[in-house]
Amino acid sequence: MNLKKMIIINFALVAVLIAGELKDKTDAHLRKFFGEECVIDSKKYIIPQELKSKIENLTQQRFYTDFVFLYFVKNNDKINSYAILDNVIGKVQPITFLVIYDSNFAISDFQIIKYREEHGGEVQNESWRNQFIGKRANSEFTINENIDGITGATISVKSLIKGINKTSLLIRSIVGNE
Amino acid sequence: MKNIYILFLSFLFLLNINLFSQDDFFISTSKIGGYGEVHYNYEKPENGKSKNVLDFHRFVLFYSHAWNEKWSLKAEVELEHNLVVADDGELELEQAYVNYHYANWLGFKAGVILVSSGLINEFHEPPLFLSVERPDYHNKIIPTTWFGNGISVYGNYSGFNYSLNIMEGLLADKFSASSGIRNGRQKGFKSNADNLLYNFSLDYTKISGLKLGASLVYNNSTGEIENNAVTLLEGHFSYQKNGLVLLGEFANINYSNGEIKKSNGFYFDLGYDIGRLFEIPTQVIPFGRFTNYNTAAEVESVSLNDNDFKTSKWMFGLAVKPIDEVVIKIDYSQRTFGSNDEKTDLINAGLGYMF
Known part of the structure; x- marks a missing residue:
């Protein structure tokens, strides 16, 4: 391989990675969950200021930024699931997570797309994540009551619970007009 | 030559893709915690x-900063x-x-660890332990908080957390x-680095609520005349689920030189959040602890006997958490x-918080 080719490949590789490791992982997960034949629409959703403040007040946690990524999953031409990709802050790094909702806004899956901290990685364990399945919002998940705490992951656990509360309220507001 | 230079630059660029691949979903953050x-301590x-x-036993400020999603700083100052x-x-x-966090399975740290x-x-x-004071075991056997200058390689893979630390040793x-x-800890103060300390730990955390692990510390501790190699082998488990708190730890230290040849100890905690029975959000955890340790x-x-420092202690207490980050505790124990077999009664009460 000549030098020019190698340089071009180097830069091209960078360009592909910039295109979004997070989005690729999210897409891959949604396809794994819903099957290859499903149709996925996604958009960057900018949260209206008023709604943002309202949800932040209710959950006592700020949004990581003023947008989230919103996914609509269609099977047989009908939208039957939604998903939100958002970040919460752990000890200091963001935790990127995906929550999938059924048409009644109950959680059908919860995934950590990227974890960047030294401690607290246990939140990625399936046994912990699965506790959220079937739940809706707020009162249905409370640490130590129906969601287990994790020794050494207190901050990540608390932050994610609030984060899922936020996305649960958000999806109902956006899609359910609540 | 110029081409080689460009190739080198492009490789550098490739190495730095992490900086660029964060897209718009990363914000550099600083955080204070x-x-x-x-504490109130009564001893009779x-x-x-x-x-x-x-005693306002500890006041700690934690500061952390993330430059990007791989590089961060974590610091804790304690009074x-x-x-x-x-x-x-x-x-x-x-x-x-x-901290350089390459991926879940591999990260590095250097500094005071x-x-x-x-x-x-x-x-x-x-709020992470039940008694007012940290368990005696974490004073006498494992000298908590044990910190010093060093480097660390760590990771998490398939439910296993592992870390290898190489750091300043102890003063024999x-x-x-x-x-x-x-008292052999150097606490990062112009630490003697003649003989480094090696520490390896492994924990299994895949089952929700359970933590099961062990660790090894080895240090050929530096002495003025003679070194003293210490080997600390320790095991621990913690199961906290559905209001139940069940945990235990045990350790043994072997010394190669000196009067003391072994230090060892263990403790067990059993508690239950009775707040759940009344469906109140406040956690109310009555608990019991039994501990046994002997630093010698x-x-x-000729002057010491194996029993001179043997200690056993029963403790009963109550930890109340109105919110997860605030805990009010009281405990009674007999040592x-x-x-x-000198007996001492102890009563402690305390308030703790974290954020």
């Missing part, structure tokens, strides 16, 4: 005068006993390290029959110490 605890020996102490005068009180940089040994040394915020001449290795469990000395 901390914890603290204020069988044949002696009672003692009452009020102990509220004031630093002469030999009293302590002001310490308990953690201060640069913590030894990975036992349940509490790395996770020592007051400061070991004692009453405190084991505790095996000695080779039996030494070859004459």
